[in-house]
Amino acid sequence: MPELPEVESVARALRAALTGRRLTGMRVRHAVCLEPSAGAVRRAVLGRRLDRVHRRGKYLILTFGQDDPAPAHLMLHLRMTGQVLFEPVDRPDRHVHLVLDFDGREVRYRDVRKFGRWTLVDDAENPSALDHVGPDMLEIRFAAWADRLRRRRAPFKSVLLDQGVAAGVGNIYADEALFRARVHPLRRPADCDEAELRRVYDAVRGVLRLAVEHGGTTFLDFRDFHGQPGNFRRKLRVFQRDGEPCRDCGGELERIVVGGRGTHFCPVCQR
Numbered sequence: 001m002p003e004l005p006e007v008e009s010v011a012r013a014l015r016a017a018l019t020g021r022r023l024t025g026m027r028v029r030h031a032v033c034l035e036p037s038a039g040a041v042r043r044a045v046l047g048r049r050l051d052r053v054h055r056r057g058k059y060l061i062l063t064f065g066q067d068d069p070a071p072a073h074l075m076l077h078l079r080m081t082g083q084v085l086f087e088p089v090d091r092p093d094r095h096v097h098l099v100l101d102f103d104g105r106e107v108r109y110r111d112v113r114k115f116g117r118w119t120l121v122d123d124a125e126n127p128s129a130l131d132h133v134g135p136d137m138l139e140i141r142f143a144a145w146a147d148r149l150r151r152r153r154a155p156f157k158s159v160l161l162d163q164g165v166a167a168g169v170g171n172i173y174a175d176e177a178l179f180r181a182r183v184h185p186l187r188r189p190a191d192c193d194e195a196e197l198r199r200v201y202d203a204v205r206g207v208l209r210l211a212v213e214h215g216g217t218t219f220l221d222f223r224d225f226h227g228q229p230g231n232f233r234r235k236l237r238v239f240q241r242d243g244e245p246c247r248d249c250g251g252e253l254e255r256i257v258v259g260g261r262g263t264h265f266c267p268v269c270q271r
Helices: 004-018 038-045 142-149 156-161 171-181 194-213
Strands: 023-028 050-056 059-064 072-077 082-085 096-102 105-111 117-121 254-258 261-265
Touching (some): 004 059, 156 171
Antiparallel strands (some): 059 072, 082 105
16 A cells, blocks of 8 residues: 555655646546545536645645635545556556546546545645544654654554554554664553654654655555656565565564554564
């Protein structure tokens, strides 16, 4: 599933290529991906200028007609296999469910599993549809983040994946951050001192920023606007490397299940 770095990569491409362009055409091939309905989305955004692209955790929010009395905000959640692509294809693709024309610049939305959604929302900054989602992990300050964690007795891995605590961290980057912070995935935030919390906070933000620089991580489905995979996979230190040697200590990396999610760590570096 695309996480914060992958979604940020899409956001940056959208801003650079489409901001200021008018949405002049919309071809819908799978109406279920549009909420509350294809007709409602078409009426709200067609013919209007895309003025802003805002990311909140793993969600993208596109604002049309920002200076109009009633701007429209369209939120995109890629879910598991959603892709937003510029590149045309030379053959029919049954997984392309939506084609948007921005003044002659065509954008295709592709989704093999059909779980992704484009949803009209009431606000760009704090849409009511995201009331359950915490602050963005790259925006929340340490003091506020630590306050949310100090009494949490669930494993640290599970807490990092809780989007209500802070938004944007998924399975890959939780494992990578805990390794960089030298904190075991089963350790509980409530048992950590200030220094440990700070190490995890810095590690999470550091690994997210590094992944953004490399265009995110691709294992199966994620592609950027030009159909290219993310390059952060070669930077991974522990994720899906169980049985291989740790690049820091040489010990064998392990895999356990935490909260139903496969979790990778070094039993030597992360005691």
